[in-house]
Amino acid sequence: MKNFDLEEPESLAEALALLDEDDSAVRPIGGGTALMLMMKAQFFEPTRLVSLRKVGGALGGIDLSEDGSSLRVGAGTTFTQLQQSPLVQKHLPVIGRVMKTLANVRVRNVATVGGNLAHGDPHLDLPPVWMALDAAVDVVGPSGERRLAVADLFQGYYETSLADGEVITALYAPLVEDRRAAYAKVTTRASHDWPALGVAVSLVPDGDVIADIRIVLGAALDMPTRLTAAENVLRGQPAGDDLLATAGETAAEEVDIESDHRGSAGYKNHLLKIYLGRVVRELMGR
């Protein structure tokens, strides 16, 4: 590996000062599990890494807002901390279920919530789930602080709307009464492969009717993508088999899935139709 510098600032202000808005070879690093893979492959050659792991407070903690309407997750939270948090277990049980098939204990001990989002890798499991939960992130940089929906963070294949010099500081997940959420991860060879596709759904049932729903497709496109046409088919309707089949057809039509070594476009479209139905049925208790 080429020489580079590592800084380990102990405050967010110091970290921001060490980043460089004009140099994409200067990057923040959380746990580093994803960046190290890119560095080992000489795909990313940094001149300076600014480690966020000693920043502490500003990037840590998992807290319920005072009115109980949202959960704040510090960007430096590791997946193990997320998984073990009683607040997350109580308010966002879907996260614990996603963790069961996300990487392994060792990676979860190190990888962070913020790094996972900033990486912009379309195959990751959590970003589509955060999108289905309508989560937002706080971002801090040279031009101040802004909050944006996780949906607006992703711009393309490994591309995000984060500017050089910006850091994700926290994630906010709104807590909605009676909302249920689930994620189906579909791998086509071994279970630890990158998924061929992932389907994240959150919905609010009203008896047999789907009062509200968000559907996000992961892994099969260049970024996690909300399937609004399929949502519109299902919203306000009872989740019958015919309607779910129509929603599956609509979902496959509203995106342009390409073939790759995880499966042909036709196969992945078929998986999308099947798994969308399965996830919605599971959430509606049918």
Added chain:
Amino acid sequence: MSGPRDITFTLNGRPAAATVKPGETLVDVLTNQFDLTGARESCAQGLCGCCTVLVDGDAVSGCLYMAWFADGAEINTIEGLADGNTLHPIQEAFLEAGAFQCGFCTPGFILMTKKLLEAHPDPDDDVIRHFLVGNLCRCAAYPEIVAAVKLAARRLRDAG
């Protein structure tokens, strides 16, 4: 631009120091500077568990862990598990259950089993298989590994 830097840490209970190049992984430093070859790089992607090392008590993939991050940390490897010539009960259990053929993956499995049994002293098959899902045994000694974990769990519980 900086080159190598000096770090100090605790290695299997003893003070240690190393000069580490930018981006060098923890498993490379342990192998090349300390002749500790129990943790070894195999898949190089954090999937297989052969490079498992404990950092401040947490299992990490040594092949993805930047060695600079080990500065000031407490590092434990398979080489520090036995008490002199007396093997750790988990090591004994793996031997008795025949939980390996070639042994390449065994150090990683044993360290992960240590963490597993700290969190779940009496694990069932599902818990064992789920916790060890990120450890691959290409000889496929999985049934014997699960048996070894249960044997070790029983002995550690009995020893109280």
